[in-house]
Amino acid sequence: MSDYTAEEMMSVEAARALAGRRSCFVGIGLPSTAANLARRVHAPELVLIYESGAIGAKPTRLPLSIGDGELALTADAVVSVPEVFNYWLQPGRIDVGFLSAAQLDRHGNLNTTIVGGDYAHPRVRLPGSGGAPEIAASCREVFIMVRHGLRTFVERVDFVTSVGYGDGYDSREKLGLRGRGPVRVVTDIAVLEPDPVSRELVLTRVHPGVEVADVKAATGWDLKVADEVAVTEPPTDEELAVLRRLVEAS
Amino acid sequence: MAELVELAEGIAELVRDGDTVAMEGFTHLIPVRAAQEVIRARRRDLTLVRMTPDIVYDQLIGAGCARRLVFAWGGNPGVGSLHRLRDAVENGWPAPLELEEHSHAGMANRYVAGASGLPFAVLRGYLGTDLAKHTDTIKTITCPFTGEELAAVPAINPDVTVVHAQRADRQGNVQLWGLVGVQKEAVLAARRSLVTVEEVVESLDPVPDAVVLPSWVVTAVAVAPGGARPSYAQGYYERDNDAYRAWDAVSRDRDQFLAWLEESVYSAASA
Numbered sequence: 001m002s003d004y005t006a007e008e009m010m011s012v013e014a015a016r017a018l019a020g021r022r023s024c025f026v027g028i029g030l031p032s033t034a035a036n037l038a039r040r041v042h043a044p045e046l047v048l049i050y051e052s053g054a055i056g057a058k059p060t061r062l063p064l065s066i067g068d069g070e071l072a073l074t075a076d077a078v079v080s081v082p083e084v085f086n087y088w089l090q091p092g093r094i095d096v097g098f099l100s101a102a103q104l105d106r107h108g109n110l111n112t113t114i115v116g117g118d119y120a121h122p123r124v125r126l127p128g129s130g131g132a133p134e135i136a137a138s139c140r141e142v143f144i145m146v147r148h149g150l151r152t153f154v155e156r157v158d159f160v161t162s163v164g165y166g167d168g169y170d171s172r173e174k175l176g177l178r179g180r181g182p183v184r185v186v187t188d189i190a191v192l193e194p195d196p197v198s199r200e201l202v203l204t205r206v207h208p209g210v211e212v213a214d215v216k217a218a219t220g221w222d223l224k225v226a227d228e229v230a231v232t233e234p235p236t237d238e239e240l241a242v243l244r245r246l247v248e249a250s
Numbered sequence: 251m252a253e254l255v256e257l258a259e260g261i262a263e264l265v266r267d268g269d270t271v272a273m274e275g276f277t278h279l280i281p282v283r284a285a286q287e288v289i290r291a292r293r294r295d296l297t298l299v300r301m302t303p304d305i306v307y308d309q310l311i312g313a314g315c316a317r318r319l320v321f322a323w324g325g326n327p328g329v330g331s332l333h334r335l336r337d338a339v340e341n342g343w344p345a346p347l348e349l350e351e352h353s354h355a356g357m358a359n360r361y362v363a364g365a366s367g368l369p370f371a372v373l374r375g376y377l378g379t380d381l382a383k384h385t386d387t388i389k390t391i392t393c394p395f396t397g398e399e400l401a402a403v404p405a406i407n408p409d410v411t412v413v414h415a416q417r418a419d420r421q422g423n424v425q426l427w428g429l430v431g432v433q434k435e436a437v438l439a440a441r442r443s444l445v446t447v448e449e450v451v452e453s454l455d456p457v458p459d460a461v462v463l464p465s466w467v468v469t470a471v472a473v474a475p476g477g478a479r480p481s482y483a484q485g486y487y488e489r490d491n492d493a494y495r496a497w498d499a500v501s502r503d504r505d506q507f508l509a510w511l512e513e514s515v516y517s518a519a520s521a
Contacts, residue, residue: 069488090374131323132353
């Protein structure tokens with residue numbers, strides 16, 4: 001087994017989660033890396049959908065933006081932006097929405113809008129929502145991929161850009177969101193999954209070499225831990241080789 | 251019928267102080283040259299509308315052309331922040347910037363309503379988000395058939411929409427293809443429109459999945475080869491990802507940005 005970085009472990013583990021899924025609405029950055037790795041190794045038939053209107057994109061290298069030319073040139077269909085949101089996302093046709101965020105809380109609510117201050121006078125103005133609120137609402141399931149740390153895993157997000165489980169329990173259903181919500185959070189050190197009743201994120205898996213205490217220390221709330229915490233399989237040589245080729249080509 | 255004009259002339263005529271201006275192009279075909287002409291014309295108090303402000307609006311905001319921004323995602327794609335946008339919001343430099351913030355789905359539907367001659371659009375959106383608390387133009391409406399509560403957003407009808415396309419013919423019919431974003435809706439929603447093109451050709455040969463904007467819905471067409479750089483025009487040139495990365499350093503610092511503005515916009519020959 002070759003050496004690998006925490007970042008590579010995260011991409012590989014997130015890609016594995018896409019095995020058996022048919023379609024994925026891909027956010028840019030970390031999710032795009034994982035989704036493109038999955039299409040090469042774990043889910044060859046996976047349909048990648050980018051909000052720029054590329055449906056079934058098959059890029060040969062990682063796109064920098066969600067609208068790089070290669071996405072359209074390799075797509076099964078190219079549609080307008082109103083169409084991608086209205087006809088494809090909104091009715092719940094897409095299996096997995098794959099998102100990242102600057103902050104998330106124990107119920108998987110995501111913030112990509114502001115950090116600190118208030119909305120009118122933020123300390124840091126982030127890019128904002130883009131497609132995320134409706135991806136989080138309407139995909140059948142949501143996967144989240146973020147680097148673990150106290151700045152990201154916070155007690156309260158400074159702004160709810162995209163809803164996970166709201167205040168927990170049945171609050172997502174009460175809000176009228178139709179997709180199931182975030183079923184998995186993959187980080188560079190662990191995997192969290194929601195408790196089936198309270199919908200609070202629970203530590204279910206650590207990556208090799210990581211202790212439960214490390215994950216708790218990197219989480220800004222009192223993280224619940226599953227009775228049995230599994231250890232993630234390290235990346236295979238094939239997974240690493242394909243991932244590195246992807247990253248190097250971009 | 252669309253008039254064939256010089257870019258500077260078209261901007262001077264069609265983009266006025268205080269206008270609501272939409273410059274669309276979703277990553278692809280962003281009308282960057284036209285926007286720099288707006289900066290050169292020293293337009294002020296604009297309400298800038300765009301799903302993804304991108305570096306094109308970062309430049310307009312930093313140059314002091316904007317009073318208000320209507321948008322959904324204001325980052326430098328794949329790179330990070332738009333520093334001029336951030337400086338305006340966080341520090342009011344060079345002027346305070348009002349925000350009217352939506353999601354992509356909301357913005358896209360606002361253009362659809364505008365193009366359709368409807369006062370508002372309906373969508374499943376914004377449920378449970380804080381956006382609905384801070385943006386006045388997000389409301390709810392009850393479906394008269396099912397009783398379901400849905401989001402309602404008002405139409406966008408810009409005073410002027412500016413887009414870039416691959417080509418036009420001499421009659422001013424415009425053809426664009428590849429990722430076509432929301433340009434058709436933005437042009438049809440607008441009172442006036444200006445389209446910059448890579449070239450004017452004798453006849454528009456069919457291209458798969460192309461959008462055609464007939465001459466009679468376009469106000470003016472201006473030839474601006476390379477007018478979408480550093481974004482791209484499929485079939486003509488690729489996205490200059492290095493330029494997007496380089497913008498991060500240029501835009502991060504006010505003095506560097508001002509030097510760029512002087513050298514690349516004000517002192518540069520008019521298009």
